[in-house]
Amino acid sequence: MQTIESKQLFAPRQLLDALHQIIPDTDLVVQQLPKTPISLWLIPSVFPTERLDDEVIRRIWNDTPYWIFCWASGLAMAQWLLAEPQHVKGKTVLDFGSGSGVVAIAAKMAGAKRVICCDIDPVSLAACRENAELNGVELEYLDDLYRAEEVDVLLAADVLYDQSNRFFLDDFLKFTQNVWVADSRVRNFNHPNYIKTTEKEATTWPDLDEAKEFNTVSFYHNQ
Known part of the structure; x- marks a missing residue:
């Protein structure tokens, strides 16, 4: 084989x-x-x-x-899902801002029942499709979060780099009560509905030789 x-x-x-x-x-x-x-x-x-x-x-x-690229936060979240599959196993999962699809692929490999890649960029969704085929997993695709159904888990990695994206933290909770956010660009953001749970080390791949501070990925979960 x-x-x-x-x-x-x-x-x-x-x-x-x-x-x-x-x-x-x-x-x-x-x-x-x-x-x-x-x-x-x-x-x-x-x-x-x-x-x-x-x-x-x-x-x-x-x-x-x-x-x-596979950005550091996406890589860290993928590694975390594969190491702790109980977070998604048997569940319907939405991966917001999918990019390359790495988090969605990891969620499916970890045993999620369904995984929906959500990205506004049609080329990113095409990349998700190609990468899903490369890894032998089946995903679903959506170009508008606001057409999403209610899901068991929503995952979002490296989507808070732009201050204008912070409103999504509230909107995520319209689709599920189980949200995980991973980010290396924003340090300890304050939001009444989210709490920092852990930190993990990862680099963007291929390695961009970024500042070391961007290799520390913070994980947050809604309260």
């Missing part, structure tokens, strides 16, 4: 085309994430940054293709 690593794989054309609109002359490769059985289509750990002109850099900042 062939493993993912031993198969001859070609990057999905839709994802490559979307990537090249932002960052030309680079590729997507299958990479296995640390301390997990999960592999994802991600940008190579080394790509030719010296060839990035000002226009490319502007596009990266304005239209960041978040799905080309």
Whole structure:
């Protein structure tokens, strides 16, 4: 039986085309994430940054293709779900701001009955589909949180980096009374309905050599 690593794989054309609109002359490769059985289509750990002109850099900042990385908070939450599957086993789960789909894939591997990837970006949802197929799991897809059904668990990793996103913390509670949030960008946010439960160490993958402070992922749960 062939493993993912031993198969001859070609990057999905839709994802490559979307990537090249932002960052030309680079590729997507299958990479296995640390301390997990999960592999994802991600940008190579080394790509030719010296060839990035000002226009490319502007596009990266304005239209960041978040799905080309597995961000530290997503990796930490995926590792946590695989280590503590009781949080999602047998349950219907919504993964908000799915990006690459890493958290959703981990939830399904941990035994969730159903997992819904929710992301406003259609390319991210395409990446979730490709990465789900890569890992042999079945997910569902949604482009609007406000069309979601009630779920048993809502997971959100690395979605609070923008202050304007904080209102989601209240809105999440309209869909479930069991919300887990993981974030490395915001330190000890104050919200009357959430409490910090733990911290875990992880790096964005491929490693962006970010400041060490962004390697500490805080987990929060609603009260």
